[in-house]
Amino acid sequence: MASFKALTIALGLLTLAGACSADPRTAPTPSSPAIPEITAHAAPMPGRQLGPAMYGHSNRTVSPAVGSVNGKPVIVTGGWDDLLRVWDLATRKLIGEPIPAGQGGVDHVELHHWDGKDIAVVSGGALRAWDLGTRRPLTPPIMTQTLDTNLLAVGSHDGQHVALTEGEYDELQLWNLTTGSTVGATLKGHEAEPRAGAIGQLGGTTVAVTGDADEVLRSWDLKTGKALAIAKVTSMDYISSIAIQGGVAVVTGTDGDSYGRMEHWDLATGAVTEVKHKGEFSPVELSELDGRTVTILGGAGTLRVADLATGKVIGHGWDSDDLLDHVAAVGRYGTTPILVIGDPDGTLTIWDLRTGRQLGKPFFGYGGGVETLAVTKVRGKAIAVTTGSDFTIRMWDLATHKPFRAPISCACIEYAPMTTATRDGKPVIIYADIEHGLVARDAATGKRVDKTGIFVASDNGPAPLSADGSVVASATQDGEAELWDLSTGNLLRQVTATGVDAVAVGSRIIATASGHQIKLWDQATGQPIGKPITSGGQAESLAIGQVDGKTIVFFRRKYAPGWGGIRLWDATTGEPYGKALSIRSTAMAVTRVGSRTVLVTGQDDGTVIVWDPQTMKPLLPPFSGHHGAVSGVAVTMLKGKPIAVSGGNDGSIRIWDLTDLSH
Numbered sequence: 328m329a330s331f332k333a334l335t336i337a338l339g340l341l342t343l344a345g346a347c348s349a350d351p352r353t354a355p356t357p358s359s360p361a362i363p364e365i366t367a368h369a370a371p372m373p374g375r376q377l378g379p380a381m382y383g384h385s386n387r388t389v390s391p392a393v394g395s396v397n398g399k400p401v402i403v404t405g406g407w408d409d410l411l412r413v414w415d416l417a418t419r420k421l422i423g424e425p426i427p428a429g430q431g432g433v434d435h436v437e438l439h440h441w442d443g444k445d446i447a448v449v450s451g452g453a454l455r456a457w458d459l460g461t462r463r464p465l466t467p468p469i470m471t472q473t474l475d476t477n478l479l480a481v482g483s484h485d486g487q488h489v490a491l492t493e494g495e496y497d498e499l500q501l502w503n504l505t506t507g508s509t510v511g512a513t514l515k516g517h518e519a520e521p522r523a524g525a526i527g528q529l530g531g532t533t534v535a536v537t538g539d540a541d542e543v544l545r546s547w548d549l550k551t552g553k554a555l556a557i558a559k560v561t562s563m564d565y566i567s568s569i570a571i572q573g574g575v576a577v578v579t580g581t582d583g584d585s586y587g588r589m590e591h592w593d594l595a596t597g598a599v600t601e602v603k604h605k606g607e608f609s610p611v612e613l614s615e616l617d618g619r620t621v622t623i624l625g626g627a628g629t630l631r632v633a634d635l636a637t638g639k640v641i642g643h644g645w646d647s648d649d650l651l652d653h654v655a656a657v658g659r660y661g662t663t664p665i666l667v668i669g670d671p672d673g674t675l676t677i678w679d680l681r682t683g684r685q686l687g688k689p690f691f692g693y694g695g696g697v698e699t700l701a702v703t704k705v706r707g708k709a710i711a712v713t714t715g716s717d718f719t720i721r722m723w724d725l726a727t728h729k730p731f732r733a734p735i736s737c738a739c740i741e742y743a744p745m746t747t748a749t750r751d752g753k754p755v756i757i758y759a760d761i762e763h764g765l766v767a768r769d770a771a772t773g774k775r776v777d778k779t780g781i782f783v784a785s786d787n788g789p790a791p792l793s794a795d796g797s798v799v800a801s802a803t804q805d806g807e808a809e810l811w812d813l814s815t816g817n818l819l820r821q822v823t824a825t826g827v828d829a830v831a832v833g834s835r836i837i838a839t840a841s842g843h844q845i846k847l848w849d850q851a852t853g854q855p856i857g858k859p860i861t862s863g864g865q866a867e868s869l870a871i872g873q874v875d876g877k878t879i880v881f882f883r884r885k886y887a888p889g890w891g892g893i894r895l896w897d898a899t900t901g902e903p904y905g906k907a908l909s910i911r912s913t914a915m916a917v918t919r920v921g922s923r924t925v926l927v928t929g930q931d932d933g934t935v936i937v938w939d940p941q942t943m944k945p946l947l948p949p950f951s952g953h954h955g956a957v958s959g960v961a962v963t964m965l966k967g968k969p970i971a972v973s974g975g976n977d978g979s980i981r982i983w984d985l986t987d988l989s990h
Contacts, residue, residue, distance in 0.1 A: 393665070394438030396422070396445045396459045402677075403447050403459065405433025409955070410977065411447060413459060416665075416677065426462055428455065435478045441488050448490055448504065450478035456488070456504040466507040480569075482526030484510070484533045484549050491535055493521045499537060501549060511552045516545055523578075527571025529594050536576040536592070538566035544578065544592055544599075556594070562601045563588040568613035570620045570635070577635060579613055579622060589622065623666075632666060632680055641680050697974030698739075700914075700959030703747035703754040705731065705770045709965045711972050711980055712747060712756050712770070714739045720756065722770070725965050725972065725982055735773050737766070748794035750776055750813045757792065757799060757813075765792065765801055767813060777816075791830040791839075793869070798850075800832040808839045810850065820853035822846075831880065833871035836898055838880045840866030845882060847898055857901045862894070871898070872917040872924045874940045879904050881926065881940075883915045893928065895940060906943040910936075918962040920969045920988045927971050929957025935973045935983060950983045 392403045393416075400416040410425040411433065428449055435450045438459075445459040453468035477493035487503050489510055494500040499514035499521060519540035526535050526549070534555065535547045542563060546555040560566065563580035570577045576592040589602040613622055613635070620635040632641045641664060664680040677686040697713045702725075704710065709725040718739055722731040738760050745758040747770065754770040757777075767777035793800045797813040808827050810820040824839040824846055831838045836856065837848040845860040864884040872879055878898040893912060895904040914929035917940075925946065926938040933953035937946045953975035960973050962985070969985040 392436045392438045392447070394440070394445060401459075403436055403438060405436045405449055405451070409433060409451070411436070411449065411457065423462065426457065428457075437478070437481050439481060439488075446488075446504075448478065448481045450490075450492070454478065454490055454492060454502060454504075456490075465505060469502055469504075469507045477521065479521060479524030479537060480526045480535060482533075484526065489526070489549075491524050491526060491537070497521060497539065499524075499535075499547070501535075511549070514547050514552060514554070516554045516557075517543070519543065523566050523569045525569040525571045525576065529571070529574055534571070534594070536569050536571060536594070538569055538578060538580075542566055542580075544569075544576065546576070546594055556597055558592050558597060558599050560588075560590045560599065562590060570613045572620050572635060577613065577620065577622075587624070630666070632664075697958050697976070697978060697980060699745040699758070700961055700972065700974035700980070701745050701747045701756070702961040702963040702972050703756070703770055704963070705754055709963050709970075710754075710770065711961070711974075712745065713959070713974050713980060714745055714758060715978070720758065720768075723980055725963075725970070732773060735768065746792055746794045746799075748799055748813050749797045755813065757794060759792065765799075791827050793830050793832045795832045795834065798832055800830045800837055802827045802830065808837065808848075810837065810853075820848075820850065822848045822853050822855075824848075828885070829866040829869040831869035831871045833878065836871065836878065838869050838871060838898070840869055840882065845869070845880060845896065847880070847901075856898070860896050860901050862896075864892075868915055870915060870917040872926075872940070873919075874904070874924050877904070879940065881915065881917050883912060893926070905941060908938070908943055913956045914958060914960045914973075916960045916962055916971075920962070920985055923988060925962070925985075925988065927960045927962055929960045929973055929975075931956040933957060933975060933977075935960060935971060935981075937971065937985065937988065946988055947985075950981075952981050953977055953979060 394403065395401060396413060401422065402414040402416060404412045404414070405428065409428050411428055412425050413422045414420065415422050428451065433449050433451045437448045439446045439448065446465070447457045447459055449455050449457060455468050456465040457463070458465055478490060479493060479499070480491040482489060484501070487510065488505060490502045490504055492500055492502065494513055497517040497520055499517070501510040503510050517537065517539045521537050521539050524535055524537040526533065528534070533549045535549055536544060537547070538544050542560045544558045544560065547553070548555055560578055560580065562582060564583045566578060566580040568579045574594050576594055578590045578592065580588055582588050590599055591602055592599050613620060621632050621641065622635050624631040624633055633639060634641060665686065666678045666680055678684070679686055697715055699714045701712050702709065703712060708731070710731050711723045711725055713721050714737070715721065718737055719734040720737050720739070721734050723729070724731045737758065739758055745756065748755055748757055750767065755767045755776055756770050757765060757767045760766045765777070766775060768774060769776050791802050798819070799811045799813050800808060801811065802808055808822045808824045808830055809818060810832065811817070812819050822837065822839065824841055826841045827839050828842070829840040832850065835850050837850055839846050839848065840862060843862050843864060845862050845866070847856040848854065849856055862882055867883045867885040870881040872881060880896045880898050882894045882896060884892045892910065893908040893915065896902070897904045910928065911931045912928040913931050916927045918925060918927070924940055926940050928936050928938065930936065933955055934949040934951050935957060936949050938944065939946050950971070953973065955976035957973050957975050960971060962969060962971050964970070965982070969988065971983040971985055972980065973983065974980050
C-alpha cells in the first residue's frame with residue numbers, strides 16, 4: 328500500500344505539539360488530590376492491577392489502515408501513545424485491549440495478508456510486524472539507523488516479506504520482516520530525505536521506486552542493490568505517494584500552491600509525463616482497493632476516489648474542509664467499498680464510496696493523555712474523574728470499568744489541577760476552566776453548582792487548588808490564596824501570600840508555596856504560623872498528612888536539578904522531616920490506609936510507587952502498566968479494599984490493589 332506520508336505532515340506537526348505539551352518535564356502537573364480517610368480490609372494479592380485498563384479520552388489519530396482479521400473487516404490505528412488499536416468495522420468497537428507497540432510511538436501502519444496471516448507493519452521509533460490474529464509481534468522491534476523510522480514501502484522480494492526504510496545520510500535499507508535482519512547493502516544515491524516509496528515488479532525483477540525532498544525519483548534493483556535510473560518530477564514541490572503499476576511508477580504530491588499533482592514515470596523508457604485531471608479535483612494520495620491502485624482526489628471541499636487504471640471515479644464525493652487535516656485509507660466492508668478518514672481530533676468516520684454517505688456515527692480511534700485525575704464516591708460507587716487533552720471530563724465506575732456517565736465538555740485549562748470536594752453532603756468536581764475560572768459540578772448529575780464569582784483562576788496560568796471536605800483553597804488573579812466554603816459559597820479566609828505556585832489545605836492549616844518558600848497559615852484565623860520554610864525549589868504540588876502523630880507538609884519540586892524530587896517538612900517546627908526522595912515523579916498523592924499514612928507517586932517511566940513517609944522506602948514493588956508518564960494518582964476504597972488509581976499520558980486509567988498494606 329502506498330505511503331501516507333503527505334497526509335500526515337500537518338497531523339504530525341499537531342501531534343508533535345501535543346506530545347511536547349504532554350511531556351511532564353515541560354508542562355505543569357496537577358496538584359495532589361483530596362486526602363480521604365479509608366480503612367483497609369482483606370488481603371489477597373498485593374500490587375496487582377485490578378481488571379483491564381480504561382481508555383476514553385480522544386486526541387489525534389495517525390494512519391488508519393483498513394483490512395481484515397480472521398475474516399472480519401477491521402480498522403487498525405496507531406498513535407503517539409505507542410498503542411495499536413483494532414476496531415470492528417461493523418460495531419465501531421475496540422476488539423480486545425490496545426496492543427502496546429513498544430517502539431516509542433506509532434506514525435504509520437500498513438496491513439497485509441501474508442502466508443495466511445493478517446499482518447500490521449508498524450513504524451515509529453522502530454520497525455515491527457505484528458500478527459493481528461494472535462496479537463503478537465512476529466519479530467522484536469527492528470531498530471533502524473534513525474530514531475524515528477520512516478517506512479517507505481512494504482512488499483515481497485525473493486520469497487521474503489520486506490520493508491524499505493530511510494536510513495542514515497538519506498540512504499535506504501531493506502529489512503526482512505520475519506527475521507528482523509537487513510537484506511543486502513544500503514541503497515545509496517539520494518541527496519535529500521526520502522519521503523515515499525513503492526516495491527513492485529518490472530519484467531520479472533523486483534524493483535523499488537523512491538522519491539525524495541528534492542523531487543528526485545530513483546529506481547533500484549533490489550536483488551543487486553544497484554540504482555537503475557533517475558528522474559525528476561516537474562509539477563510538484565512535495566512527493567507524497569508512489570505506486571508501481573504495469574511498469575509505470577505513479578507519483579502523487581502537491582505543488583507550491585498545495586494543489587495535488589500526479590505524474591507517470593515509465594520505468595522502461597524513462598519518460599516522465601504529468602497526468603492532467605479534468606475539473607477542479609486533483610490527486611492527493613494513492614491507496615489500494617480490491618487489489619487495484621486508486622487515487623484519492625481532492626478539491627472544492629470534497630474528496631473522491633478514482634480507479635488509477637481507468638481514471639473513473641468510484642462512488643460519490645464527500646465533504647472535506649481541509650484535505651491536509653485528514654489521513655485516509657481505502658478498503659472494503661463486506662461488498663461495500665469504503666473510505667476511512669482519521670481527523671486530527673481523533674475522530675474516525677467511515678464512508679460508502681458508492682453513495683458518498685457516512686456509515687454509522689463517528690468514533691474515536693486514539694487514546695489521548697489523561698491530564699488530571701481524582702477519585703470520589705457517587706451513590707456508593709467508587710468513581711475516577713479525569714480530564715483529558717480532548718477537552719472532556721470523564722467519569723469511570725472503578726468496579727465495572729465502564730463509563731459512569733456521558734463525557735462533559737469543558738474549556739479545561741491544560742494540565743490545570745482538578746480535585747473533588749463535597750457540597751451539602753454531595754460529591755462535586757472542581758477544575759480550572761478557561762472561560763469561567765474554577766468550576767464546581769455535581770459529580771452525580773454533571774451540572775454546575777458553583778456560584779458566579781466564587782472561584783477565580785490565576786491570570787498567570789492554572790490556579791493552585793486543594794480541597795478538604797467542603798473547604799476549598801485556591802488563588803486569586805493576584806496570586807494570593809483564598810479559602811472558600813463550597814456549601815455556602817462564602818469566603819472564609821484570605822491570606823497575604825503572593826505568587827502562589829501550589830496550595831494545600833488540611834484540617835487546621837493551609838500551606839502555600841511561592842518561589843522557593845513554603846508558608847503555613849492558621850485555617851481558623853488566616854494568620855501565618857511560624858517562619859517561612861526555604862524549600863530549595865519551585866513547587867509543583869503540595870499535600871498535608873499526618874505521619875507519626877505530626878502534621879507533615881509534602882513538597883514536590885518542579886524543575887531540575889532534582890526534578891520531581893519530594894521533601895517533607897514538619898508543620899510545627901518548620902524543619903525537614905525524614906529523608907528526601909530524588910525521583911522523577913510526575914504526580915503525588917498522600918492518604919491513609921488503615922492506620923498508616925502513605926505517599927503514592929507516579930513516575931515518568933510509567934510506574935506507580937507506594938512509599939512509607941517515615942523511612943522513604945517503597946512499601947510494595949513498583950506497579951508497571953502505563954506506556955508513558957503517569958499524570959495523576961489517587962487512593963480510594965473499592966468493595967472494602969484500598970486501591971490506587973492512576974492516569975497516564977497513554978490515555979489509560981489503571982487500578983492497583985493496596986490490600987497488602989494493612990499487614
